[in-house]
Amino acid sequence: MKKDVKGSPAGRVVTRFAPSPTGYFHAGSYRTALFSCIYARQHGGSFILRIEDTDKERSKKEYEKNIVDSLEWMGLSYDAFYRQSERTEIYRRYIQRLIDSGHAYVSKEAGGKEGGREEVIRFRNPGRTVAFDDLIRGHIEFDTAELGDFVIAKSMDEPVFHLVVVVDDREMGITHIIRGEDHISNTPRQILIYEALGATPPAYAHIPLLLAADRSKLSKRNGAKPVTAYRDEGYLPEAVVNYMALLGWHPADDREVVPFGDIVKEFSLERVQKSGAIFDEEKLAWFNRQYLQRLDDGAFLAGARPFMPASIAEDAAVRLVPLLREKARCYADAARLLAPGGELGFAAALPAYDPEMLLWKKAPDKAAAAAHLAAVKAALEAVPAAGFSADAVKAAVWPYAEAKGRGDVLWPFRIALTGQERSPDPFASAAVLGKEETMARIRAAIAQLG
RNA sequence: GGCCCUAUCGUCUAACGGUUAGGACGGAGGCUUUUCAAGCCUUAAAUCCGGGUUCGAUUCCCGGUAGGGUCACCA
Numbered sequence A: 001m002k003k004d005v006k007g008s009p010a011g012r013v014v015t016r017f018a019p020s021p022t023g024y025f026h027a028g029s030y031r032t033a034l035f036s037c038i039y040a041r042q043h044g045g046s047f048i049l050r051i052e053d054t055d056k057e058r059s060k061k062e063y064e065k066n067i068v069d070s071l072e073w074m075g076l077s078y079d080a081f082y083r084q085s086e087r088t089e090i091y092r093r094y095i096q097r098l099i100d101s102g103h104a105y106v107s108k109e110a111g112g113k114e115g116g117r118e119e120v121i122r123f124r125n126p127g128r129t130v131a132f133d134d135l136i137r138g139h140i141e142f143d144t145a146e147l148g149d150f151v152i153a154k155s156m157d158e159p160v161f162h163l164v165v166v167v168d169d170r171e172m173g174i175t176h177i178i179r180g181e182d183h184i185s186n187t188p189r190q191i192l193i194y195e196a197l198g199a200t201p202p203a204y205a206h207i208p209l210l211l212a213a214d215r216s217k218l219s220k221r222n223g224a225k226p227v228t229a230y231r232d233e234g235y236l237p238e239a240v241v242n243y244m245a246l247l248g249w250h251p252a253d254d255r256e257v258v259p260f261g262d263i264v265k266e267f268s269l270e271r272v273q274k275s276g277a278i279f280d281e282e283k284l285a286w287f288n289r290q291y292l293q294r295l296d297d298g299a300f301l302a303g304a305r306p307f308m309p310a311s312i313a314e315d316a317a318v319r320l321v322p323l324l325r326e327k328a329r330c331y332a333d334a335a336r337l338l339a340p341g342g343e344l345g346f347a348a349a350l351p352a353y354d355p356e357m358l359l360w361k362k363a364p365d366k367a368a369a370a371a372h373l374a375a376v377k378a379a380l381e382a383v384p385a386a387g388f389s390a391d392a393v394k395a396a397v398w399p400y401a402e403a404k405g406r407g408d409v410l411w412p413f414r415i416a417l418t419g420q421e422r423s424p425d426p427f428a429s430a431a432v433l434g435k436e437e438t439m440a441r442i443r444a445a446i447a448q449l450g
Numbered sequence B: 001g002g003c004c005c006u007a008u009c010g011u012c013u014a015a016c017g018g019u020u021a022g023g024a025c026g027g028a029g030g031c032u033u034u035u036c037a038a039g040c041c042u043u044a045a046a047u048c049c050g051g052g053u054u055c056g057a058u059u060c061c062c063g064g065u066a067g068g069g070u071c072a073c074c075a
Helices: A027-042 A061-073 A088-100 A161-171 A181-196 A227-232 A237-245 A260-266 A281-293 A297-307 A314-327 A332-338 A366-381 A390-404 A406-418 A426-433 A435-449
Strands: A014-017 A046-051 A080-083 A104-108 A119-123 A129-134 A138-143 A151-155 A176-180 A203-207
Touching: A014 A027, A014 A176, A027 A046, A027 A061, A027 A176, A027 A203, A027 A237, A027 A260, A046 A061, A061 A227, A088 A104, A088 A119, A088 A151, A088 A161, A119 A181, A129 A181, A129 A203, A138 A181, A151 A161, A161 A181, A176 A181, A181 A203, A227 A237, A237 A260, A237 A281, A297 A314, A297 A332, A314 A332, A314 A426, A366 A390, A366 A406, A366 A435, A390 A406, A390 A426, A406 A426, A406 A435, A426 A435
Parallel strands: A014 A046, A046 A080, A176 A203
Antiparallel strands: A104 A119, A119 A151, A129 A138
């Protein structure tokens, strides 16, 4: 069954996500974390978050916080947390051990490049061919001779990437390293260190890169947004997770909207794609809409409320929900829709409009429009303010509209209430406005036609 | 440039030697409708090229080509 599980004595899977806090957390990093986490959960193992902050110049606390916040928002929990900057003693022990065994040495640096140290610690490269079987790509071989004696520490207290990765993965009992394809060429160096330590390397799975629109590696400077930007735009984390999980992987059938629990159950590294995938905002928006539609009105309102103008009263907000959910792709759309000039901006205040707009394009006649509005107004008088729902308004107006022509009656009605062509149907608009405001706007429209 | 990885519609992908090369996003058209969306229906759109292997290649092999990654005292 779980034939690719190996490494830990108990057969227990341990994976990790090891970002360096040198930039905000974007979709590319997120998906790597996601696959690692899913794999661990699926096998009942554990998932470790390890902050690789050995580069003191470039690492920043705010970026670390952004990583932690992003993982939390997306619902990825980890079982342990480490910071490499707090593990210097451990690395020092390993460096000493490597030096003692002759696998590493203190190297006097000639030339002394600017900023460079006089002496650093280098790994004595045996110059062998190194091979490993990638869980996704199969057999990969490198000749390490050309790598030379690479640096593993700037000093006893300043270890560098290749060394700390190996030490930590070993100390933390990592069984499966699931990381980006950009690490393939780092793997042989790391395997060499494992061998020098007399240790067996874990299993490797190099997942394809997430690409920007120009097919280059997704990065801060070519269009990748911070994951928290999607949070701030009011995307549902479940939708974002679902979309990202399907970038490079998919279930055995045609389903696209797949609950996280099913993804965890069905995920398999064998089914992970080998080539990179472009991150498509359009499809993400589609996924978000799918998840939004599955919410009930209460849940939708709870999510959208923080994005709605504070001036909108609670009861008006409730009435606005059906209109919002047929238009919004994310909650931030609620703010845009409700803003002055937005499609639902009329709810807060009637925009000034040209009276000509009240005329139905197929029968532009002022007197007729005024007469229709007067008739609508009369019909609405009979509807009690307490029961001024879209259905009630429709019931009151519909027979007249049917008799006189829907467009002829409903178009002026629409414009009278909203002052804009792009707007919800007049029944829904009337319900949102309430009886008093609806009547006032109709009166104003009739006055404009006179 | 060296080394490594990859290659099906514009995009995400299915087809693990035999299919009219399927689905989804996006596009186009239509229906519905009082507008715009949404929804429903229809439609255009792909196997990088060349050799093999085979009765038969999207699929296996080799070679090109293209793209990407990586070559730090960053991770």
